[in-house]
Amino acid sequence: MTEINAPVTAALSGLDTVDWSALTHAYGPADDVPGLLGALCSPDEERRRNALYELYGNIFHQGSRYPATAAAVPFLVRMAADPQLPDRAGCLQLLAALAIGYDEAHLPGGIAITEWRSAVEEVRAQDPEAIRAEYDAWVEAASDDKERRMREFRRDMYDHDRQLEALAAELGAYDAVRAGIPALLPLLGDTDAAVRTGAAYVLAWFPEAAGESLPRLLARLDEEREPAALATALVAVGLLGDDGPAPNWRCGCGRSSSQGSRWCAGRRPPRWPGSAAGASSRPSPPTCWPHSCPAPRSRGPTRAGSRSTRATCAATPPPPSPCSGTGTRERPWTR
Template sequence: MFDGIDDIDWVRLGHAYGSAGDVPGLLRALRSPDEDERHTAFGALYASIFHQGTRYEASAYAVPFLLELLADPATPDRELVLYLVTVLAVGHDARWLPQGVPVVELRRAADGGRELLAAKPPPWHGDDETRKEYVEYTYVESLDEADQQRLWAYIELAVYDAVRAGVPLFRDLLTDADPGLRAGAAYALAWFPQDAAGSVPALVAAAEAAMEVHEGRRRPPWWRPGCSGPRPTPRCCPIRGR
């Protein structure tokens, strides 16, 4: 667990409050046997690498470790971890609904953003409160509007792609014993239509398996029109435990 986490220069990476040097400890705390410690860590991560819907440089680096936590049945509060991973991918979903994330347009908008991010100075860290937050924000504000848009588009795309690596895991979670994980996995898969060829059959199979537990194969209350059509989509097939 957490292989390679200490090889990343987290202090050099930034999140909403400056240096991301606290992120490894917060990720590890999500495995704590103490519920209060876990929830405090979750809140701190939510506020720093997903601050009011904004993703940061450190966000994409945190995703592989969140996916690792999610994949381990021994991890407590996996539903919370799945929620954090999903919102990191897309931000606040109201921004994209009902069309979904315009990935092609986002890739186009992100062109040049990698170089802009590489030129960013290290974030504030240490005890000098007078420098807190201002180093990175000053750099971003020094860019013209077009470059700012390129930079943020690149950061969002990097996080989206990092979460997309978890699509096979989300499919596996469709058959998990935890109904919250099943529902969350179905929701997460809906944001990656590029992978629908593998996700739709998994969603249909999970829905059919859920129906097996209902006497006479009656459609359960969560079934939505379109799930049994020739082209079912993840968005119309939420898998909820019963």
């Protein structure tokens, strides 16, 4: 394992107690993950950057999450919360990616967590043999040889166990980040504006924790003066669905040259009081969050979706629809 200095042992405490070789990521056993996590604490900037790139490529490969993903989350949470460590904003951005995948899949409505959990339970309760029988019937109903070959290919691509493993890994990573929210909440008041921005961005995706996060985010709207941090907190409030009075919008964001801040100054959050939850009148989001997107996507397509989406929905015909009946590439829990 990577040698680490005494000041960072708290963030990496317990790293050696995890059986990383028994966990997997995109390239097989995850026994390289502890070394990469240790490298994130290095004083060497290039070493940290390379480690972050590798983690985006193995425990978050093209948006997929794996059994090793959730195991890495508690260490990343501690790193983000430790003011003695460098690149804490990068850890926060990685945590958000591990929790939700690519954020554009969930905009502008935010995370529909009830639907997400229900979809996973629905797949878990399905009978693989019954699904296979539906596929067989669908293949037999093909109108010609070309269509039959296409349907046979899609049937052969379906793997119920792999689908369930992928869905469990995604939701497991999400819940692992959610468990770290108590440690991340104080970062909304951090002295580093990039850390404040990253903390607001992470919190935006956890409606089940809105009772703890919304009051602090609303307070930031009155206190924050850094444009990117303010814009991110404002959008986070909208995504979490605040039902209180509108905050003071005269926080300087209208005077900012930041694209994200100008967007937030001119539009209401997605679920503003007076509109029904889930209404279609939400404003279009900006092309990116106020902070720069950190994921090094040169390893694959920029919009590949998650492993479960590719492995199940893309391989699922409309009749035997094991992905919550959608028959599409879009997750049923995205709005």
